[in-house]
Amino acid sequence: MLIDAIRAEGFRLARSRTTWFWSILFAPLISLALSVLGMVFMKANEARLMETANMPPEAMEVFAKAPIDMAQALAETAGKLDSVLLLPFVLIGVATLYACDYRWETWRLISARNTRPNLLLGKIAVAVALALVAITFMLFSGVIESFIQGAVFNRPLAFEATGDLVGQFFARFGLSWLRVVQFGILALLAAVVTRSLLAALFIPMVIAVAQFFSPQMLGPIGMAPDAWFAILVNPSAATDALKMAASGGMEAAALPAGLLLKAWISMGLWTLLPALGAIAWFKRQDLSKE
Amino acid sequence: MNAVIETRGLTKTYGTVHALAGLDLTIPKGGVYGVLGPNGAGKSTLFRILLGLIRPTSGTASVMGGAVGNIASMRRMGSMIETPRYPPYLTARQALKWLALSHGMSGDVDIARWLDRVGLTEAADRRVRGFSVGMLQRLGVAAALLNEPELIILDEPTSGMDPPGIQDMRALIRSLADDDGVTVVLASHQLLEVQRICDRVAIMNKGKLVREGSVSELTSVGARLSLSVTPIAKALDVLGGKGRHEGAHVLVDTPRAEGPAVIRALVESGVDIDEARWVGADLESIFFTETGAVQTPEAI
Numbered sequence: 001m002l003i004d005a006i007r008a009e010g011f012r013l014a015r016s017r018t019t020w021f022w023s024i025l026f027a028p029l030i031s032l033a034l035s036v037l038g039m040v041f042m043k044a045n046e047a048r049l050m051e052t053a054n055m056p057p058e059a060m061e062v063f064a065k066a067p068i069d070m071a072q073a074l075a076e077t078a079g080k081l082d083s084v085l086l087l088p089f090v091l092i093g094v095a096t097l098y099a100c101d102y103r104w105e106t107w108r109l110i111s112a113r114n115t116r117p118n119l120l121l122g123k124i125a126v127a128v129a130l131a132l133v134a135i136t137f138m139l140f141s142g143v144i145e146s147f148i149q150g151a152v153f154n155r156p157l158a159f160e161a162t163g164d165l166v167g168q169f170f171a172r173f174g175l176s177w178l179r180v181v182q183f184g185i186l187a188l189l190a191a192v193v194t195r196s197l198l199a200a201l202f203i204p205m206v207i208a209v210a211q212f213f214s215p216q217m218l219g220p221i222g223m224a225p226d227a228w229f230a231i232l233v234n235p236s237a238a239t240d241a242l243k244m245a246a247s248g249g250m251e252a253a254a255l256p257a258g259l260l261l262k263a264w265i266s267m268g269l270w271t272l273l274p275a276l277g278a279i280a281w282f283k284r285q286d287l288s289k290e
Numbered sequence: 291m292n293a294v295i296e297t298r299g300l301t302k303t304y305g306t307v308h309a310l311a312g313l314d315l316t317i318p319k320g321g322v323y324g325v326l327g328p329n330g331a332g333k334s335t336l337f338r339i340l341l342g343l344i345r346p347t348s349g350t351a352s353v354m355g356g357a358v359g360n361i362a363s364m365r366r367m368g369s370m371i372e373t374p375r376y377p378p379y380l381t382a383r384q385a386l387k388w389l390a391l392s393h394g395m396s397g398d399v400d401i402a403r404w405l406d407r408v409g410l411t412e413a414a415d416r417r418v419r420g421f422s423v424g425m426l427q428r429l430g431v432a433a434a435l436l437n438e439p440e441l442i443i444l445d446e447p448t449s450g451m452d453p454p455g456i457q458d459m460r461a462l463i464r465s466l467a468d469d470d471g472v473t474v475v476l477a478s479h480q481l482l483e484v485q486r487i488c489d490r491v492a493i494m495n496k497g498k499l500v501r502e503g504s505v506s507e508l509t510s511v512g513a514r515l516s517l518s519v520t521p522i523a524k525a526l527d528v529l530g531g532k533g534r535h536e537g538a539h540v541l542v543d544t545p546r547a548e549g550p551a552v553i554r555a556l557v558e559s560g561v562d563i564d565e566a567r568w569v570g571a572d573l574e575s576i577f578f579t580e581t582g583a584v585q586t587p588e589a590i
Contacts, residue, residue, distance in 0.1 A: 004394040011387065012380070015377075105375045106375060113364050114361065114392065288344045
């Protein structure tokens with residue numbers, strides 16, 4: 001039964017070219033285009049930039065010819081895939097997926113022959129896959145960017161994937177994915193409660209911006225950044241702590257004791273509670289007027 | 291009697307408004323069953339409860355022997371509530387495939403057959419965003435039939451259709467009941483249409499059932515024989531208390547079964563009969579009598 005809902009949602013999403021463009025292709029394409037423009041600008045002004053860099057020519061030469069470590073670049077990019085700049089584009093697809101049945105009044109076509117929790121879980125499963133595809137495309141755009149950078153500046157490409165780096169890559173990528181999924185779940189709750197596509201899109205964005213600024217607001221009221229409340233209300237800080245732990249080294253060692261447990265609990269609560277809330281609300285919802 | 295739909299004391303209240311007020315209704319298996327009622331009678335509320343879109347305030351409802359919400363029972367039913375809408379970027383064929391997957395059917399369901407049955411073969415690969423209301427209705431019926439249901443619920447199935455479309459839909463509904471053995475339950479404001487295609491009807495008013503029965507039963511009660519005769523005085527003598535003079539006609543209160551005997555008696559008494567017809571017992575007049583709705587000149 002759940003598999004029916006997943007197959008149907010997947011089929012429908014696969015045919016929505018607009019959703020594919022805006023939530024998967026647009027951000028990587030724009031990001032790549034802006035990077036290439038930046039590179040072209042730098043190449044065109046290379047001599048002037050080197051003059052103003054105030055570095056010994058030998059050092060400049062070494063720097064300019066140093067290989068681009070793609071493995072390192074990938075691991076770093078993997079940790080930034082949940083950025084507030086990328087999020088709105090992924091949310092376009094996710095919000096459409098969650099709110100479209102209200103918008104098109106299609107619940108009445110599908111709700112009678114499956115359970116309501118299955119219908120929402122099917123949407124969540126497809127949204128999770130959509131988020132994965134979106135951030136993977138973004139990652140690929142980073143790889144292409146490295147190739148172009150190598151070609152434009154005549155720098156060799158290197159790929160030194162040590163065991164530690166591979167681990168860091170997957171940990172950062174997974175955490176970024178979980179964070180995007182988390183905002184998707186908030187979009188689901190907003191869609192179910194308000195029945196509105198715009199609310200499903202903007203409410204998670206407002207929460208993302210609020211979480212971005214909340215650490216700066218907790219300090220002045222005397223709350224330590226690793227306090228239970230600070231971590232529970234701000235999963236953004238929790239993700240940062242987890243990513244830092246995944247990176248290893250001095251920064252990871254300096255993390256306060258018990259912070260990672262708090263961070264995982266915060267991440268779990270911010271993912272599960274909105275999902276359970278949406279399912280509970282949807283189970284009792286009047287679908288006569290979608 | 292094998293019931294496909296059964297409600298007991300079904301009530302739905304919105305604030306102080308009783309959309310359904312203790313509805314007891316049993317819809318038997320087989321044939322075409324019409325649910326009639328003026329706006330606000332509770333027809334749509336009833337259908338929405340049967341499809342699990344809304345919950346009743348109290349009472350029970352069962353579909354195909356299972357409680358509403360029992361997925362195994364619900365999957366033996368098809369439905370179309372009002373004019374259906376679809377994701378606008380899907381073609382008609384894709385919309386049906388999407389619904390087939392959603393309903394747990396394999397992707398190789400014979401979609402072309404259902405599109406052909408509702409006359410949408412030529413529009414199969416057109417996006418639904420360009421469909422007229424009538425085409426959306428046809429696609430809705432195809433969607434309701436996809437799982438080859440034993441019961442199909444249609445709310446205003448001919449709404450927005452042109453006359454040939456209405457005729458096709460009537461034929462399709464009758465064929466579903468007669469050839470495929472599907473029980474069709476439909477709500478319609480087109481009383482003539484209901485009288486033509488339904489075997490039984492329920493008339494609802496203010497959330498309650500006010501009349502229920504087969505169309506032939508309902509229309510045989512209260513009918514009057516309208517006669518154009520000469521001489522009128524002699525005809526009234528022969529008819530005694532049964533007849534009365536109204537305009538150019540003589541109206542006779544008599545059961546349908548006795549109609550031929552009345553005519554025979556008049557002819558044998560030397561009364562010439564120019565015209566004889568039954569009046570006043572069509573579904574429309576019963577509807578207006580039972581619901582207290584006001585007949586507009588157009589309706590008359």
